[in-house]
Amino acid sequence: MEQKPYTILYVDDEEVNLRFFAATFSWEYNILTALSAEEGIRIFVENDIDLVVADQRMPGMSGVQFFEHIYGLNPEPARILLTGYGDLETIIQAVNHGKIFHFFQKPWAEEDLTRAFERALKIRTLQQENAGLIVHLQKTNEELSRALHEVEALTTLLEEENQLLRQEVNDSFNFDDIVSKSPVFQEVLQRTARVAATEATVLITGETGTGKELLARAVHRISNRRQKPFIKINCAALPAQLIESELFGHEKGAFTGATSARPGRFELAHQGTIFLDEIGDFPLELQAKLLRVLQEGEFDRIGATRTTKVDVRIIAATHVDLNAAVQQGKFRADLFYRLNVFPIHTPPLRERKEDIPLLVRHFVRKYALKNGKVIRRISKKTYQLLQTHHWPGNIRELENVVERGVIMSKTDKFKVPPEELGNMPVTGGAENGALNSLEENERLHIIRALQQTNWRVTGDQGAARLLQINERTLQSRIRKLQIRRPKEFDD
Ligand SMILES: Nc1ncnc2c1ncn2[C@@H]1O[C@H](COP(=O)(O)OP(=O)(O)OP(=O)(O)O)[C@@H](O)[C@H]1O
Ligand SMILES: [Mg+2]
Incomplete structure (x- = not known):
């Protein structure tokens, strides 16, 4: 079938009328015909119809009833009614209800119908174009608001970057990796800078x-000794004998296993x-030897x-x-005074x-880089x-x-769920000397074990094994103490 732009459905109970209608108009339109309103409805549903013409007088459903029905299915196609004499009442009603576009008395004239079709189809085309324009407008609108959002996001990002840059300027001034702006810590940094330039012993x-x-490390880095080694020893991590040989060295054969001399x-x-x-953990028996280095700058290797x-x-x-x-006799008073020449106190974070x-920004950046993540924003709630x-x-x-938060983040927005902090061993105790209840300690202990096992309770890698208790016992303790696994970042 040749492609014509519009399809017209004609419904009439007399076959000869259908054939005549089709013969008259099929040179310009696709014509579909139906011998009853019911068949007309079926065709209307199955095809893309632009205009419907129906006879008023049909057995069963009348033309007006047929139009009411298809109007409910799709009101867009124009409806044209053909009537005989004496149908005036129905026609008036139908027109008043807006269900028909035009009506003609039979017998109809070809030019009249043609003109009505053209008008109806023109209106239909305009309506369709209109609908297209509305959709286009909506889309443009959405795109605009999306662009606006992006601009807003970019602005926050730039603001944050700006702050970071400002911080970087501060940093490069003297203390590269030390982040702070609080007056208390700025004062600490000033003291540090002042003493660094001298040779004085520093007690932090x-x-x-x-x-x-x-x-x-900053003291060393700013001092005149910066080109020489910075050597660290953790006095808490080593037993006394080891500390002595680590610090002062030994000669060959000084003790069993000393197969060669070592500085x-x-x-x-x-x-x-x-x-x-x-x-504070420096062994009492070695303190005199340490004092001698401090005072005289000399010592003896072991042996x-x-x-x-x-x-x-x-x-x-x-x-x-x-x-x-010193009061408790664990630390020599003379050593303390010798060390305490220039004390620097680092205030706790809560001060x-x-x-x-x-x-937070510093660490987010550090760990995003380390873990190959892109984080552009930090949640306000998390800041709070x-x-x-x-x-x-x-x-x-x-x-x-922050490191855990960055590792777990799934979007470009950094968040820390409150449970992450709720589970930390927190508050009070240390400061006011008050003790946690036994139950609270049990709770914290279990949480620590669970954190170590990635919240696995059972099996070889589970917390029950780690705590050396029965798996069921642990499960019931977890329920009783209302320990909940922290939610992952999901919103
Ligand atoms: N002002 C700061 N800016 C950036 N990072 C900091 C700052 N202060 C501490 N840190 C970081 O926090 C961590 C702990 O700092 P550090 O090891 O110096 O503390 P500490 O007082 O020696 O702790 P401890 O008593 O447990 O040995 C380190 O990773 C350090 O880089
Ligand atoms: Mg330390």
Whole structure:
């Protein structure tokens, strides 16, 4: 069949009328015909009809009823009624209800119908174009609002970057990797810068994770000794005998296993800096030997007959109260005074909350880079959450929380779910001396075990094995203590 632009459906119960209609109009339109209203409805549903013509008088459903029906199916195609004399009532009603476009009395004239078809189809085309325009307009609108959103997102990103850049300018000034803007910590940095330029012994005190080691390294880096070694020894990690040989070295045969002579860290640090971390744990029996290095700059290797001289700058750090240790007889008073020439105290994070947003951004950037993630935004809620936390583990705890958050993030927005902090061993205790209840401690202990096993309870890698208790017992404790696995970042 030749493609014509419009399809007209004609419904009439007299076959001869159908044939005549088709013969008259099929040179210009696709003509479909039906011998009853019911058949007309079927054809109307199955085809894409642009215009419907129907006879009013048909057995069963009348033309007007037929139009009511197809109007309910699809009101768009125009409807034209053909009538005989005496149908005026029905016609008036139909016209008033808007269900027909035009009506003609039979017998109809070809030009009249042609003109009516043209008009109806023109209107139909315009209506369709209109609908297309509306859809287009809606789409354009959506695109615009999406663009607007992107601009907003970019603005926040730029603002954040700007802050980071400003921070970087600050950093490059002196302390590259130390992030802070709080007045308390700025003062710490100033003290640090001042003492760094001298040869003085420095004692850094502060809670765990407050950046003591970071400061110690900064002192060395700014000092005139920066080209020489920075040697660290953790006094808490080694037993006393090892500390002695590690620090002072030994001669060949000084003790069993000393198959050759070996220099200690004081010698390795010659002309540089030695960092005695956790000096509070320095063995009492070695303190006199340490004092001698501090005072005279000399010591004896273990088993040596000759004294060794070194030029070493000493920085010590501790999270315990050395004064109290002196009172308790665990620390020599003379050594304490010798170390305490220039004390620097690193304040806990909860006393410099202004630094939290900076630190969060710093660590987000650091760990996004490390883990190959793209993070463009930080949730406001997360900022608030992190700012209200107590941070008993200080910056190290914050760093760990951010690292976990970055690793777990699934979108470009950084978030920390509150459960992540709720499960941390937190608050009070340490500060006011109050103890946790036994149950609270049990809860924290179980959470720690679960964190280590990635929240696996059963099996070889499970927390029950780690805690050496029955799996069922652990499961019932978890329920009883209402321990819940932190939700992953899902929104
Ligand atoms: N101001 C800061 N800016 C950036 N990172 C920091 C800052 N302070 C601390 N950190 C980071 O926090 C972590 C802990 O710092 P550091 O090891 O210096 O603390 P500490 O006081 O020596 O802790 P501990 O007493 O447990 O040994 C490190 O990864 C360090 O890089
Ligand atoms: Mg440390």
